[in-house]
Amino acid sequence: TGALIITDENMRFGFNETKLGEDFEETLREAVPKYLEIIHSKPKFMERIEILEISGHTDRVDTNYANPLVSRKRAGEALDFLMSIEEMKPFKNFLKEKAITAGYADTRFPKDCPEDKCAKARRVEIAVKLKDADVLEEFLKILGQLFRQKKT
Numbered sequence: 547t548g549a550l551i552i553t554d555e556n557m558r559f560g561f562n563e564t565k566l567g568e569d570f571e572e573t574l575r576e577a578v579p580k581y582l583e584i585i586h587s588k589p590k591f592m593e594r595i596e597i598l599e600i601s602g603h604t605d606r607v608d609t610n611y612a613n614p615l616v617s618r619k620r621a622g623e624a625l626d627f628l629m630s631i632e633e634m635k636p637f638k639n640f641l642k643e644k645a646i647t648a649g650y651a652d653t654r655f656p657k658d659c660p661e662d663k664c665a666k667a668r669r670v671e672i673a674v675k676l677k678d679a680d681v682l683e684e685f686l687k688i689l690g691q692l693f694r695q696k697k698t
Contacts (some may be wrong), residue, residue, distance in 0.1 A: 552577055552672040557624075559668040562609060564619040566627055575622060578672065579633040582587075582640065584689055585674070591685055598622050598641065599673045601648045606655060606662035618649030624670045 554577070556569040566574075585591050602620030604613040625647050628634050634641070657664050676685075 552581060553669060556667075557670050558665055559620060559670075561605070561607070561663065561668065562616060564616055564623055565667075566594035566623050570624075571627060572585045574627060575631055575633055578628060579637065581674070581689075582634075582637045586637070586640070586669075587686075588685075588688065591676075591692065595644060596675045596677045598645045599648055599675060600628075600645060601650055601654075601671050601673065603654055603667055603669050603671070604651050605659070605664045605667040606652045608652070614649055615650040616649075617651045618647065620668075620670050621649055624672070633653055 554573045556567075556573040558570075559567075571649050583596065600621045602617035602622075602624075604620075625641070625645060628645075629638060629641060652667065656664065659667050
């Protein structure tokens with residue numbers, strides 16, 4: 547299956563933190579509704595979406611075995627925020643049907659993190675997972691065209 551992953555350096559957390567910062571919220575507010583608007587404008591993409599996974603991650607430093615819980619809370623905070631903002635109102639039913647949260651702790655640790663305590667690892671990712679990998683290429687092409695149009 548294919549997946550389109552939304553991630554950004556603003557979608558990171560301080561050590562052991564689960565609260566979304568202002569930059570994090572702004573990134574979610576700007577990126578996610580745009581992606582969902584594009585997806586909803588193409589009914590054949592809607593049919594092929596399996597899930598929208600919001601995943602929380604941690605670095606490898608684990609205080610009192612808290613990382614599994616911390617990663618789940620990070621993902622939950624992101625979903626709660628998306629469900630609460632006006633920009634997502636047209637997509638709430640979609641989120642209710644397709645969105646799931648997952649906490650991966652440090653099991654998907656970035657290869658380019660130089661040490662166990664790494665800010666890049668403390669993040670949330672949003673993955674639109676498709677049933678059909680072929681549609682991902684077509685979707686990315688359309689997405690690229692739309693974003694290029696908006697810049698001009």
